Amino acid sequence: MSSSNSTLHVAILSSPGFGHIIPVLELGKRLIASNQNIRVTIFALSSTSQAESLTIKEATTAKLNVVTLPPVDISGLVDPKAAVVTCLAVIMREIRPAFRSALHDMACPPTMLIVDTFGTESLLIGEELGIPKYVYIPSNAWFLALMTYSPTLDKEVEGEYVLRTEPLKIPGCRTVVPEEVIDPMLDRTNQQYSEYIRFSAEISLGDGILLNIWEELQPTTLAAFRDEKLLGRVTKMVPVYPVGPLTRLVQSGDMTVNKDLFDWLDKQPSESVIFVCLGSGGTLSNEQMMEMAWGLELSQQRFIWVVRPPTTKSDAAFFTAGNGVGDVSTYFPEGFLTRTSGMGFIVPLWAPQVDILSHLSVGGFFSHCGWNSTLESVKNGVPMIAWPLYAEQRMNATLLTEELGVAVRSEVPPWKKVVGREEIERMVRKIMVENDGFKIRGRAKELKRSGERALREGGSSYNALSQVVSKTVQDMKIWRMNYHANENA
Numbered sequence: 337m338s339s340s341n342s343t344l345h346v347a348i349l350s351s352p353g354f355g356h357i358i359p360v361l362e363l364g365k366r367l368i369a370s371n372q373n374i375r376v377t378i379f380a381l382s383s384t385s386q387a388e389s390l391t392i393k394e395a396t397t398a399k400l401n402v403v404t405l406p407p408v409d410i411s412g413l414v415d416p417k418a419a420v421v422t423c424l425a426v427i428m429r430e431i432r433p434a435f436r437s438a439l440h441d442m443a444c445p446p447t448m449l450i451v452d453t454f455g456t457e458s459l460l461i462g463e464e465l466g467i468p469k470y471v472y473i474p475s476n477a478w479f480l481a482l483m484t485y486s487p488t489l490d491k492e493v494e495g496e497y498v499l500r501t502e503p504l505k506i507p508g509c510r511t512v513v514p515e516e517v518i519d520p521m522l523d524r525t526n527q528q529y530s531e532y533i534r535f536s537a538e539i540s541l542g543d544g545i546l547l548n549i550w551e552e553l554q555p556t557t558l559a560a561f562r563d564e565k566l567l568g569r570v571t572k573m574v575p576v577y578p579v580g581p582l583t584r585l586v587q588s589g590d591m592t593v594n595k596d597l598f599d600w601l602d603k604q605p606s607e608s609v610i611f612v613c614l615g616s617g618g619t620l621s622n623e624q625m626m627e628m629a630w631g632l633e634l635s636q637q638r639f640i641w642v643v644r645p646p647t648t649k650s651d652a653a654f655f656t657a658g659n660g661v662g663d664v665s666t667y668f669p670e671g672f673l674t675r676t677s678g679m680g681f682i683v684p685l686w687a688p689q690v691d692i693l694s695h696l697s698v699g700g701f702f703s704h705c706g707w708n709s710t711l712e713s714v715k716n717g718v719p720m721i722a723w724p725l726y727a728e729q730r731m732n733a734t735l736l737t738e739e740l741g742v743a744v745r746s747e748v749p750p751w752k753k754v755v756g757r758e759e760i761e762r763m764v765r766k767i768m769v770e771n772d773g774f775k776i777r778g779r780a781k782e783l784k785r786s787g788e789r790a791l792r793e794g795g796s797s798y799n800a801l802s803q804v805v806s807k808t809v810q811d812m813k814i815w816r817m818n819y820h821a822n823e824n825a
């Protein structure tokens with residue numbers, strides 16, 4: 337180990353996709369801010385997304401280096417119609433030789449390895465190097481609970497989960513409504529299901545699990561992981577560290593591109609604008625797009641809407657976030673743009689979400705409930721309309737509405753049927769102006785303060801990350817002692 341005595345060199349392997357690299361970069365920044373002797377190298381796959389490349393470039397500093405791993409060609413390994421999770425799992429499997437040799441080639445070898453959700457097969461590389469290895473699940477504890485309990489469900493439950501009438505029970509946690517299970521659990525015969533069961537079981541092979549939440553957000557679920565009679569039994573009591581909420585503070589990129597947008601936003605009254613954005617991959621069908629436009633217009637509320645070409649595949653843009661431009665005017669009802677001129681702002685494909693959500697004029701977020709988007713909203717005290725589309729978003733929507741009380745959602749979810757304009761109008765008015773949305777708006781602000789407290793010195797997330805760092809320093813000292821003892825023997 338050639339790193340200087342006091343330097344901790346953390347290697348983090350990120351899965352591809354904007355929503356995956358963002359929380360990894362934020363974890364890297366947080367680690368560096370927590371201790372002046374920490375250096376971080378993030379290993380990411382090359383991307384064609386401009387937004388992603390820009391974000392990576394801007395996060396790079398003397399202490400945070402991003403190494404781009406060569407692209408892997410999985411065309412011969414997966415079906416052309418393979419699900420996103422299958423593609424991610426196979427990419428992360430195929431990248432291992434390149435990742436291993438990149439780690440071995442480093443002038444300053446890593447003293448700690450962190451992999452994210454899809455990278456658990458690389459924990460073995462940490463084992464080979466003899467360094468502590470952690471899994472970072474940049475999501476919430478209920479999601480982690482379902483994941484880690486899925487290998488057990490796989491043995492105990494017969495038939496498709498979605499066809500069950502009884503909710504799925506997880507020890508010590510909220511039950512999961514069968515139709516709200518995460519995407520890879522929707523069809524047990526699909527390859528993505530077996531990949532999912534494999535990496536869910538591998539999570540407990542790490543020395544610890546990092547989550548992008550804070551203790552006070554989900555205390556009961558976190559307690560279940562620390563109880564050997566509950567989830568602790570399943571995860572073999574591997575410690576779970578809630579270190580969030582980790583989100584970007586400001587957006588990357590050339591803000592002059594969005595000058596008109598921010599000039600307009602600056603002129604709007606406080607908390608009067610609803611922001612509509614469905615993450616890096618979310619899309620709407622043609623019909624839903626029309627209803628959305630009508631709903632926004634009928635609500636008579638100001639809005640900013642990030643618009644993508646309509647398609648029936650709800651995660652259609654996942655691997656191509658922010659690329660290409662279309663003629664958006666053709667997606668709306670006739671006259672929509674004229675009638676909403678001055679009241680609404682359409683942004684094609686991609687907008688600086690973090691800057692928009694943190695603007696004082698924004699008072700609501702129409703969101704697909706991706707976990708980054710959720711935290712970005714919570715961090716700014718902005719209440720939400722939960723519009724889940726894919727991945728674990730159905731569960732996130734339930735968490736936000738039923739447990740945390742910071743969102744409303746449609747009676748029948750948008751992934752089941754087209755939600756009509758009247759209901760969209762009602763939801764928008766509820767979180768923006770109606771009296772019965774008052775509690776939700778207040779709760780969003782409470783949660784913002786709670787997250788801020790957790791990150792402050794002495795706060796729960798601050799302490800959790802400090803624990804991880806001191807444990808690693810300790811392990812490093814033991815490793816050195818053994819190394820020198822062997823050398824002298």
Ligand code: UDP
Nearest residue numbers: 355615616617642686687689706707708709
């Ligand atoms: N995002 C953005 N502009 C957009 C769409 C998305 O900046 O127009 C960012 C958003 O701020 C968030 C990330 O993309 O950080 C999306 O991550 P999330 O976990 O919410 O959803 P995913 O895209 O992974 O489904």
